[in-house]
Amino acid sequence: MAIKKITIVGSGAMGSGISQVCAQSGFDVAIYDVDAAQLANATASIAKFIRRGVEKGERTAEEAEAAIARVRPCADLAEAARDCDLVIEAILENMEAKKALFRQLDAICPEHTIIASNTSSLSVSEMATAYGRPQRFIGAHFFNPAPVMRLVELIRGAETAQETVDTMVDVVRTLGKTPVIVRDSPNFIVNRVSRPLYFEAQLMAMEGVLVQHIDGAARLGAGLRMGPLELLDLTGLAPHLASSETALREWGDPKWRPVPIVRTLVRAGHLGRRAGKGFYLYPAGEQTPRIPSPSYDLEPFDVKAVAVVGTGPKAEGLATKLGAAGYDTTLLPTLSDQAPSNGSAQMVFEAIESHDQSNVNELFQKLGSICSPGAVLVTTSPYFSPTELGFVSGRPTLTIGLHEPMPFMNRRFFEIGKGMDTNGRTVATALAVVKALGYQAIAMDEMPCYTVYRLIVPMINEAAFALSEGLASAEDIDTALKLGLNHPFGPLEWADKLGIDVVLRIMQALQSHYGDPRYRPSMLIRQMVRAGHLGEKTGRGFYVH
Known part of the structure; x- marks a missing residue:
């Protein structure tokens, strides 16, 4: 079906932005609002932004004036919708208000007219019951600001016809945007899959983590x-x-x-x-908040010699970085009863591959007895508590966590986890070492799995739930998060890079610590781990590599 005439109902930020995009793309646009003043302001705003594109070299003056001429403000709904091919609804997010509008449109619009609701979370199937042609009803969730954001979620209701979906895919692509197809489900893709990210940030803030540290x-x-x-x-x-x-x-x-x-x-x-x-x-x-940050201006301990305990890429990579930064570095595959580096190491890093708390407790107990009295002990794992390791080592003030999340992203960033008794000079020492490595760091009280994993992995887990329920394809889920929120990876791409087994282990650690159903691992994640589909490292995960 060819779409030529589009009616936009609602002239707020979303309605005016969608109208602008449609007019710039060659469609004839009628824009309606019950508020005459807002409609006038929206019409003026559309013209202003289209003309601004001339200044930016996006279009000629003639193209801009032609686009502006294609926008027709209407104070009467019947006038706006009586001969349209497509109506895009962009009124307030209220089910009863939307259904009342769709009943009106059912009496006004031609038989072939498609209705697309710009809802961000309401049931498309329920809204379609108010339009006598549910097969021609679909959700079309644009993102704000509509002229800039490239994503449109197209939500298929229970009775939406394939022809309607195909027509809207063509319209969205004509607008220069990327459509993703979604089954009707609460919050659709972006608002559903990203919600755990926001929930975890809020929960950390409730736990006392500084908001600037969470965002940083x-x-x-x-x-x-x-x-x-x-x-x-x-x-x-x-x-x-x-x-x-x-x-x-x-x-x-x-x-x-x-x-x-x-x-x-x-x-x-x-x-x-x-x-x-x-x-x-x-x-x-002001548009930017003023943020005071705590400083650790204490004198760090003097660190010249360090030791790394462990085998494999993690330990070898850390030892290489420390050596390149000028530290006298010893790599110890195993720990004997002799002090690391002949007792001269002022800082000892645990970088073993084990995820067993008892194994690491045994290691730190031994380190506490054989290292020099003032040596700082560091765990590099997101799973182990610096507080517990400080207790078993007998060095609660000198034990700290130093974790590099997602090294495959090359962010050059460490999270520093302070135990309950870690003193300020130990934190200052960790910050000094990170600076010497050429990395950035944020120091905060320890928490299970640290901040980055706690933000990103529950989002990955929800994406796996969504995929297993048939909400959308893996490609569309990842595309939606990248285009809708400007994330560097989609959640399922992230999972394949991080490792599906790592995702499961983090979710289990969070569930064990908090006992909250928020952290229930997806059955799909469990099944993939059992099948050995662990992501890039095994050649198969959510994608084939």
């Missing part, structure tokens, strides 16, 4: 353009809370329950950047 780890360690709490402040905490409540109501699964800190912030009017306060404060309407 996400940017530095995972390559996200914005940290999850920064992004929530930008997009607004109230919409996030509402969509979380939708997910909980629709799924009935406690893993979707909103995190209390967000409910508290919303009730207090801390709605994000526009309100001047959210997870951060924005003084005098």
Whole structure:
């Protein structure tokens, strides 16, 4: 079916942005709103942004004026929709309001007209019941700002015809955007799969982790353009809370329950950047928050000689880096009863491949007895507690964690985990070593699996749940997260690079520590590990390598 005339209902930020994109792409556009003043402002804004494209060299002045001429503001719904091929609804996110509109459109639109709702989380199948032609009803979730963001989620309702899907795929591609096909399900792809990322950031904030450290780890360690709490402040905490409540109501699964800190912030009017306060404060309407960060200006211990205990790529790689940074480095495949490096090592790194706490406890107990009295002991694993290892070694003030998340990303970033009794000079020493390596670091109190894994891996796990339920293809899930949130990898691509077995181990560690259903591993993840489909390292995971 050929689409020539498009009606946009709603002239807010999304409606006006979608109208602009449609007009620039050659469609005749009618834009309707019940608010005449807002409609006038939207029409002027569309013209302004189209003309701005001339200044940027995106189009000629003649092309811009032709696009502007294709936009027709309408104060009457019947006038706007009576001869259209496609209606894109972009009104408030309220089921009853949308259904009331679709009943009106059912009486107005020609028989062939397709209705596309720009809903971000509501049931497309339910909305379609208000339109007498459910086979011509589909979800078309654009992302904000619509002229910039390349992704459109196309949501197939229970009765959506394949012809409708095919037509909308053609329209989206004509708009210069990338469609992904989604089965009707709460929150669709992006808002569903990314929700654990935001939940984990909020839970860490409730646990007392500084919000700037959470966001900093996400940017530095995972390559996200914005940290999850920064992004929530930008997009607004109230919409996030509402969509979380939708997910909980629709799924009935406690893993979707909103995190209390967000409910508290919303009730207090801390709605994000526009309100001047959210997870951060924005003084005098500033767009960037002012963030004080704790400093460790204590004198670090003098470290010239170091030892690395372990075998394999992890231990060898760390020893190589330390040697290149100028440290007198000894690599010890096994630990004898002799002190590392003849007792001269001021810092000893555990880099063994075991994930067994008892094995590492035994190692640290031995290190505590044979190392020089002032030597700092370091665990490089995200699974072991510096607090526990400090206790068993008898060196609670001198034991610390130093973890490089996702080294395949080449982010040159370490997470430093402080035990309950780790002293400030030990932290300062770890920071000094990281600086000597040419890396960046964030130091914070220890937590299971550290920050980056705790943010990214539950999102991977939810993507696996979505894939196993047939929500969308692996390719579309990954494309949606990369284009919708500007992530460097899709979650299933991330899983293959990290290792499916590592994903399972992290989810099990989080579930064991917190006892929360949020961390229930996907059965698909368990099955892939049992089948030996571990990702890139075995040649097969979510993709074939």
